[in-house]
Amino acid sequence: MLSQSISYPRYEYENKFRGYIKLTKQWDVVIIGGGLAGLVSANFLAKSNLSVLVLEKGKTVGGRAKTDRISDQLFNIGPHALYKKGKAKLILEQVGIKIHGKSPKLDGILVDKETHYRAPFNLVGVFTTRYFNMKDRFHWLKALLTILKMKSDSLSQLTFSQWVEQITPSKAVQSVLLLLARLSTYCNAPDQVSAKIVVSQLKSVMSGVLYLDGGWQSMIDQLHNKAVLLGSEIRSHQTVKQIIPSKQDNAFEIILANGESISTKNILSTISPLELLGLLGEHAPTAMKGIFSKFTPVKGATFDVALTQLPDPTKLFALDLNDPLYYSVHSTYARLSNDPKNIILHVFKYLQPDEQVDAKVVKLELEQFLEKVQPGWKRYEITSRFIPHITVNERLPLPEDETRLNSSKSAIPGLYLAGDWASPDSILSEAAVTSAKQAALEIIQKEKS
Ligand SMILES: Cc1cc2nc3c(=O)[nH]c(=O)nc-3n(C[C@H](O)[C@H](O)[C@H](O)COP(=O)(O)OP(=O)(O)OC[C@H]3O[C@@H](n4cnc5c(N)ncnc54)[C@H](O)[C@@H]3O)c2cc1C
Incomplete structure (x- = not known):
């Protein structure tokens, strides 16, 4: 039954080398990158009988989106939460991925130096937090309602800071909105980042998120296995070094680091825009170069920690009011260890665009933040992993990006783009998954016609 849905690459005879006949496979589509975007698009494409x-x-x-097993504890690469009502979850379910996990409670603390305030993220928090006075509580509820009712499309020209100043005069409310914006986008650049993207992410976060059993690897494993069963060939340890578009037959030659050459009718690239420019070299159109080289990645530092117990089990979530720091216990809601008593938590620093990082200093900062929330945590440490400078999203979303992205789309016929940077109206996994589906559908339509 499966074999009906499997298609094989076309074989073409080429007389490139004098005296030799070379047997060349020509693929319908080569996907560069086997992350979330690459695997989602492989599922859609292989289902349509394309090689x-x-x-x-x-x-x-x-x-x-990988999850690493370290000393038998499961660590996502930093804190990962899937939006419960997001488009990514819908699309993943559409390709048959089963998603298991629970939503963390909308609760927690705001840390201001040595003082801890209850976060105003649920009704009890709104009315009891000492961080707000009576007026602030009113402004906070008004701001939340504004976000829920807001049509984010109308904000495409504004930065998040500009929008925040428009919607509330309360400084305390403004500061919590900035925290929430960082939490939902990982961007630490409120004066630059697009209000439209932040508000739409905020709406998603307010509808709830899921921490996944087995980590995000559970989605990756299912996507990989389904893509293979549908007939895709997936090769790891294969670095693409060069893409050469052919003018004669609207096809591409892909050169790998091991010297192998691969021929394909279409390419779906899910790598970063700068890396793609590098692979295209002189073949990159000037307009594409101009646009892609302006994108800045969103970066962060993550400290992933496994403990035998929490010194203070009541503290599961915290954000710092002065520094861009995050703490969350994921194992309360997701199975991330064979021993259900073990604790897996993440401490994270949101970096500014182009921020230079001194790894030792940042690690100490993250450890000290954890010490503020969970004094004495080190006594219970099973293992931990620190990554000082990781790309969370390949593009800091700016108000002008929508036009830029739309104009760079069809710069090279047959080259399709996906990834967390490639969607004009979303970021993170939402963008990776929606752009992957979109690019796959465009290729299917082209090949069918
Ligand atoms: C710390 C952290 C926290 C995050 N938290 C969240 C969250 O809470 N919610 C959320 O929605 N998203 C979150 N994300 C973002 C999410 O993980 C990414 O948006 C998503 O995984 C990106 O998928 P992708 O396929 O676009 O890119 P990638 O996962 O980067 O995949 C691209 C792949 O291409 C491969 N590649 C690159 N160059 C080449 C080449 N030359 N040849 C062959 N292969 C190549 C890479 O090895 C990689 O596997 C987080 C990310 C990080 C790092």
């Missing part, structure tokens, strides 16, 4: 090859430079697929 699909995924090339991934890593030892295994998954990209930034």
